[in-house]
Amino acid sequence: MKEKRYAEFLPPTRLLLGPGPANIHPRIFQALCAPVIGYADPELFPVMDEIQEMLRIVFGTQNPVTFPISGTGSAGMEACLVNVLEPGDSVIVGITGYFGDRIKQVAERLGAKVVEVRGEAGTILDPQRLMEALQRHPEAKAVAIVHAETSTGVQQPLEEIGAAVAKTGTLYLVDCVTSLGGLPVRVDRNQIDVAFSCSQKCLGMLSGLSPVTFSAKAMDVLKHRKTPVSSFYLSIDLLKEYWGEKRIYHHTLSTTYICALREALRIIMEEGLEQRFKRHQEVGDLLKLRLQKLGCTLFAQEGYRLPMLTSVLPPSHIDVLNIRGELLQKHNIEIGVGFGELKSKIWRIGLMGYNARRTCVEQLCGILEDYL
Amino acid sequence: MKEKRYAEFLPPTRLLLGPGPANIHPRIFQALCAPVIGYADPELFPVMDEIQEMLRIVFGTQNPVTFPISGTGSAGMEACLVNVLEPGDSVIVGITGYFGDRIKQVAERLGAKVVEVRGEAGTILDPQRLMEALQRHPEAKAVAIVHAETSTGVQQPLEEIGAAVAKTGTLYLVDCVTSLGGLPVRVDRNQIDVAFSCSQKCLGMLSGLSPVTFSAKAMDVLKHRKTPVSSFYLSIDLLKEYWGEKRIYHHTLSTTYICALREALRIIMEEGLEQRFKRHQEVGDLLKLRLQKLGCTLFAQEGYRLPMLTSVLPPSHIDVLNIRGELLQKHNIEIGVGFGELKSKIWRIGLMGYNARRTCVEQLCGILEDYL
Numbered sequence: 077m078k079e080k081r082y083a084e085f086l087p088p089t090r091l092l093l094g095p096g097p098a099n100i101h102p103r104i105f106q107a108l109c110a111p112v113i114g115y116a117d118p119e120l121f122p123v124m125d126e127i128q129e130m131l132r133i134v135f136g137t138q139n140p141v142t143f144p145i146s147g148t149g150s151a152g153m154e155a156c157l158v159n160v161l162e163p164g165d166s167v168i169v170g171i172t173g174y175f176g177d178r179i180k181q182v183a184e185r186l187g188a189k190v191v192e193v194r195g196e197a198g199t200i201l202d203p204q205r206l207m208e209a210l211q212r213h214p215e216a217k218a219v220a221i222v223h224a225e226t227s228t229g230v231q232q233p234l235e236e237i238g239a240a241v242a243k244t245g246t247l248y249l250v251d252c253v254t255s256l257g258g259l260p261v262r263v264d265r266n267q268i269d270v271a272f273s274c275s276q277k278c279l280g281m282l283s284g285l286s287p288v289t290f291s292a293k294a295m296d297v298l299k300h301r302k303t304p305v306s307s308f309y310l311s312i313d314l315l316k317e318y319w320g321e322k323r324i325y326h327h328t329l330s331t332t333y334i335c336a337l338r339e340a341l342r343i344i345m346e347e348g349l350e351q352r353f354k355r356h357q358e359v360g361d362l363l364k365l366r367l368q369k370l371g372c373t374l375f376a377q378e379g380y381r382l383p384m385l386t387s388v389l390p391p392s393h394i395d396v397l398n399i400r401g402e403l404l405q406k407h408n409i410e411i412g413v414g415f416g417e418l419k420s421k422i423w424r425i426g427l428m429g430y431n432a433r434r435t436c437v438e439q440l441c442g443i444l445e446d447y448l
Numbered sequence: 449m450k451e452k453r454y455a456e457f458l459p460p461t462r463l464l465l466g467p468g469p470a471n472i473h474p475r476i477f478q479a480l481c482a483p484v485i486g487y488a489d490p491e492l493f494p495v496m497d498e499i500q501e502m503l504r505i506v507f508g509t510q511n512p513v514t515f516p517i518s519g520t521g522s523a524g525m526e527a528c529l530v531n532v533l534e535p536g537d538s539v540i541v542g543i544t545g546y547f548g549d550r551i552k553q554v555a556e557r558l559g560a561k562v563v564e565v566r567g568e569a570g571t572i573l574d575p576q577r578l579m580e581a582l583q584r585h586p587e588a589k590a591v592a593i594v595h596a597e598t599s600t601g602v603q604q605p606l607e608e609i610g611a612a613v614a615k616t617g618t619l620y621l622v623d624c625v626t627s628l629g630g631l632p633v634r635v636d637r638n639q640i641d642v643a644f645s646c647s648q649k650c651l652g653m654l655s656g657l658s659p660v661t662f663s664a665k666a667m668d669v670l671k672h673r674k675t676p677v678s679s680f681y682l683s684i685d686l687l688k689e690y691w692g693e694k695r696i697y698h699h700t701l702s703t704t705y706i707c708a709l710r711e712a713l714r715i716i717m718e719e720g721l722e723q724r725f726k727r728h729q730e731v732g733d734l735l736k737l738r739l740q741k742l743g744c745t746l747f748a749q750e751g752y753r754l755p756m757l758t759s760v761l762p763p764s765h766i767d768v769l770n771i772r773g774e775l776l777q778k779h780n781i782e783i784g785v786g787f788g789e790l791k792s793k794i795w796r797i798g799l800m801g802y803n804a805r806r807t808c809v810e811q812l813c814g815i816l817e818d819y820l
Binding site: 081082084085086087088089090092094096097098099100105108109110111112113114115116117118119120123126129130146147148149150151153154158178181182184185186187274276282283284304305306307308309311325326327328329330331332333335338339341342345346404410415 | 452453454456457458459460461462464466468469470471472477480481482483484485486487488489490491492495498502518519520521522523526530550553554556557558559646648654655656676677678679680681683697698699700701702703704705707710711713714717718776782787
């Protein structure tokens with residue numbers, strides 16, 4: 077049988093300054109090219125243990141149940157919600173952008189009643205409003221918010237809500253997809269019960285793995301569920317027996333990806349978390365300064381701007397989508413645009429993980445100067 | 449902050465002759481090391497289209513809805529079941545091993561009523577028994593079977609059941625995790641409505657992607673659901689808008705994995721499907737002959753033995769687990785053992801994708817000779 081011939085495909089060499097993936101450290105490529113091993117190879121087990129140890133450090137938690145899900149950040153979001161929520165449960169969801177809205181959609185598909193607390197895009201949610209919602213809905217199984225709203229570039233403060241939720245039987249569930257590895261999440265100190273992230277942003281790996289963590293309080297809620305978790309693939313009870321000492325087969329995880337995640341976490345440990353946060357903050361600040369000098373207006377509320385993802389309104393005569401296209405096609409630089417109504421209004425510029433470097437700022441702003 | 453130092457980890461160089469992953473073609477390593485691109489890069493879209501074209505060829509289908517899920521084969525299984533089944537629906541499941549049983553577990557978690565048709569491990573299910581079950585349960589939403597039962601090495605015939613199910617409103621759902629790319633699945637000819645597979649077996653990639661295909665009949669069932677699909681991450685309706693012309697963002701798929709899957713499929717197209725099936729059959733036959741000469745007894749029913757996965761009972765004085773360990777530790781050769789009761793009884797030896805080569809048979813049998 078002779079089939080249509082497909083040519084070799086070599087992806088273009090892009091500088092990835094969108095919302096992720098970012099470019100990866102050369103050592104991650106090395107890890108991807110290491111020999112393949114089996115999912116039950118005894119050499120893999122210490123790797124799995126070390127990943128859990130390092131993820132606890134990055135999350136800032138002692139939670140034993142801390143490991144990556146075999147899927148993207150969206151799978152991690154669903155894993156957190158499907159394990160916590162049962163059909164008919166209420167959940168309070170803070171929404172100021174696309175990803176808060178996605179939490180709502182995922183929860184509704186699971187049969188939960190969503191109590192929305194909405195805020196304006198580009199601003200934080202006043203913690204007081206979430207606490208009032210909790211007072212009105214003490215039956216809520218969880219209060220869910222987005223730490224770093226990637227669609228708007230806003231950083232939601234975590235501590236005050238955590239302290240309020242901790243006094244109740246409700247769980248505190250936080251989307252850390254864009255923040256983990258670039259900003260302190262401090263799961264234990266902020267009294268977060270359930271958190272999820274992704275591998276391709278500030279952790280510095282490719283997409284495809286989604287670290288999650290569940291507190292003792294969350295595990296107690298899981299233990300007292302009246303119905304089984306509807307997802308086999310995302311069941312924390314099953315997954316923890318694979319990631320724990322028993323090594324009970326659950327799914328064929330990609331050992332290559334697992335080894336590459338270990339390498340990404342090892343790079344983080346070598347740099348040191350505080351230094352890594354400082355680096356993200358400094359280059360993020362530099363980018364914001366440069367963009368303002370070029371006549372752009374920062375979109376996110378002052379005082380709550382994400383270091384790793386800068387949302388910006390160009391001068392009014394600028395065609396946002398057109399320049400995004402030219403940067404990609406002519407200069408091999410990828411930046412993001414907004415979601416929905418913001419699509420033709422803002423750029424979203426990421427400086428994440430390996431790309432949180434001054435040279436990335438210089439390359440982008442040097443070229444933007446020609447357009448602005 | 450100074451953290452505990454983690455040493456560099458270089459995985460051992462194993463010959464992977466278990467149930468998958470197998471070793472990968474050097475060109476897959478090259479694809480993994482190509483520059484990273486974004487999930488909305490225009491250069492990615494033709495790659496996504498070509499993957500769908502090539503998957504249709506490998507599945508043997510014209511189904512427009514044919515693409516990989518971002519997860520392992522288990523995610524693909526769940527994707528197929530969660531989209532087809534609604535709570536309270538009946539589903540007939542053929543079970544002769546671990547993976548048939550898993551279909552049952554996944555379906556039950558989704559709230560479906562499972563009608564089990566069980567057969568002995570190592571044998572096929574008599575198609576007549578499934579058809580009788582369908583007559584008793586005409587309300588069943590689907591008849592689900594495993595084409596290649598990886599836990600026992602048995603190949604279930606597909607055609608007769610397909611012809612019977614096609615006369616009804618019930619869907620025919622087939623697990624092709626181990627068969628796709630190594631055996632003809634012939635989705636259209638066998639009148640299969642829903643099928644799923646994995647990337648790390650006979651397709652020759654790493655694990656982490658799960659190709660699925662849905663027939664027009666299946667899409668019609670989805671269209672007439674009374675309840676939303678409970679999974680956002682695995683919703684075929686959402687995923688097809690991302691894999692289709694609209695390119696509506698759904699999740700951040702791993703572009704690197706997608707490019708590597710394209711390369712794996714391209715290797716299959718170059719070889720030709722028929723030649724690839726022949727290669728798997730010939731080395732599988734050779735392995736079975738050699739193992740019998742070494743005093744082993746083939747476990748699977750004659751006439752229905754899988755080419756790519758050979759299950760075998762060693763001579764009775766042999767310690768199955770011990771020799772599995774020695775092969776791995778002393779000789780860097782991985783083979784599999786059984787699940788559950790079969791754990792200390794059978795070896796499961798895979799010759800999949802790149803590893804379906806005579807040299808792999810020679811390496812393994814040469815060493816096994818010393819033990820048997």
